[in-house]
Amino acid sequence: MKIDRRGFLKIGGLGILGVAVKPVIDVVSKVKLAEASAKKRVLVEKRLAMVVNLKNCKEGCTDCINACHGVHNVPDIANPKDEIKWIWTESYEKAFPDQEHRFIGGGMKGSPAILLCNHCDNPSCVRVCPTKATFKREDGIVMMDYHRCIGCRFCMAACPYGSRSFNWRDPRPFIKKINPNFPTRTKGVVEKCNFCEERLAKGLIPACVESCKNKALAFGNVEEPNSEIRGILRSNYTIRRKPGLGTGPQIYYIV
Amino acid sequence: MNNRIIIIAGLIIFLCLITFPIWYNVVGGKAAYAPELKIVSEEKQCVESTKYMRAKHMQLLNDWRNSVVREDKRTYTALDGKKYDMSLSNTCLKCHSNKADFCDKCHNYVEVTPTCWNCHVVPEGNKL
Numbered sequence: 522m523k524i525d526r527r528g529f530l531k532i533g534g535l536g537i538l539g540v541a542v543k544p545v546i547d548v549v550s551k552v553k554l555a556e557a558s559a560k561k562r563v564l565v566e567k568r569l570a571m572v573v574n575l576k577n578c579k580e581g582c583t584d585c586i587n588a589c590h591g592v593h594n595v596p597d598i599a600n601p602k603d604e605i606k607w608i609w610t611e612s613y614e615k616a617f618p619d620q621e622h623r624f625i626g627g628g629m630k631g632s633p634a635i636l637l638c639n640h641c642d643n644p645s646c647v648r649v650c651p652t653k654a655t656f657k658r659e660d661g662i663v664m665m666d667y668h669r670c671i672g673c674r675f676c677m678a679a680c681p682y683g684s685r686s687f688n689w690r691d692p693r694p695f696i697k698k699i700n701p702n703f704p705t706r707t708k709g710v711v712e713k714c715n716f717c718e719e720r721l722a723k724g725l726i727p728a729c730v731e732s733c734k735n736k737a738l739a740f741g742n743v744e745e746p747n748s749e750i751r752g753i754l755r756s757n758y759t760i761r762r763k764p765g766l767g768t769g770p771q772i773y774y775i776v
Numbered sequence: 777m778n779n780r781i782i783i784i785a786g787l788i789i790f791l792c793l794i795t796f797p798i799w800y801n802v803v804g805g806k807a808a809y810a811p812e813l814k815i816v817s818e819e820k821q822c823v824e825s826t827k828y829m830r831a832k833h834m835q836l837l838n839d840w841r842n843s844v845v846r847e848d849k850r851t852y853t854a855l856d857g858k859k860y861d862m863s864l865s866n867t868c869l870k871c872h873s874n875k876a877d878f879c880d881k882c883h884n885y886v887e888v889t890p891t892c893w894n895c896h897v898v899p900e901g902n903k904l
Contacts, residue, residue, distance in 0.1 A: 594897075658848060666845045667895060699897055702866055707894035722850055 567660040569716060570743045570771040571730070572753050573635050575613075577737035580633060586610075588732035589714070594705040596695030605686040605706075607714040608637040608729055613776075619763060629776055635737070637729070638663060638684040638714035639762060642769025646676035646685065660742075661771060662716045672709040681766050685713045743771070811881040817871035823854050834890075837864060865896050873899040 610633035614621045654669035717727035730738040741750030759773040840862040
């Protein structure tokens, strides 16, 4: 078959048109949304969680906060714009906005609730982190690798619990007594509660749980049916913060 | 080539100036000196051999960090079978507690500024 210049250009042009049309057809033909659903819960041997008994939590007591912020070199910056918090208090209404009404009784109205990172089953902070600095461990702890954090603060926007703080300034001058066995953070990284993973590695329970004199905090493995925490969850009615968002928070509250 | 002398003289002066750092160090007797490190420790041997540590401590520390932070594996078994807790603050700095006389000496010599100390706490009394 003889092909002239005109014929060659026609065939070539049609070929290129075909390649260009393909992605357009793809878009129209099958609508596939980005994966956003949670993974199906599979059998895990360990899932660490915490129960906060707000009935036992004494107003004005800051033992858990002091203990946590002491061991983890959390700076005490008074300015709320710059403040860093791993565990803190907030009024019941602000902590549980979807379980609040005008006639809240039982002494809960306006009383402080202990808040910390919820170590979610389906953590939104992990999903948005562009560098995988925030990740979820197999035992459920949502961990941060500060070495990798680039300070983009996507995680802060994603976290519905306000559990993350950004170091707007060098935190060291604001740490009263530096614990030399645990690193501080540096300007430009985000930080949050790590469920005391460095203490768990040594066989210790989290510092906040250890420091609470009123037994308001309990910590353990909820996949173990005979654990203390499962006993507490069995015998008490517990609520979680904003469960409707589907993040699967793992801090349970007895109110 | 009427300006030959001026050109050659200029070239010699130029070469002298551009090689100034080299012969200045030779004349001053500071050529090719190695930084002298001080270690205050009872231990005779680091985690691995001195040669290995000198060349690869940065990779080792990176591996330790990834292993501890991301995999929760915290024990390092050295080539000689000894086990160590993988921790810059709690293992390395127990022997190398004199950062100013150890870490900084070499790092300054080769002009690198590792960011370890932005977060990891330097033992007291050794801050530069």
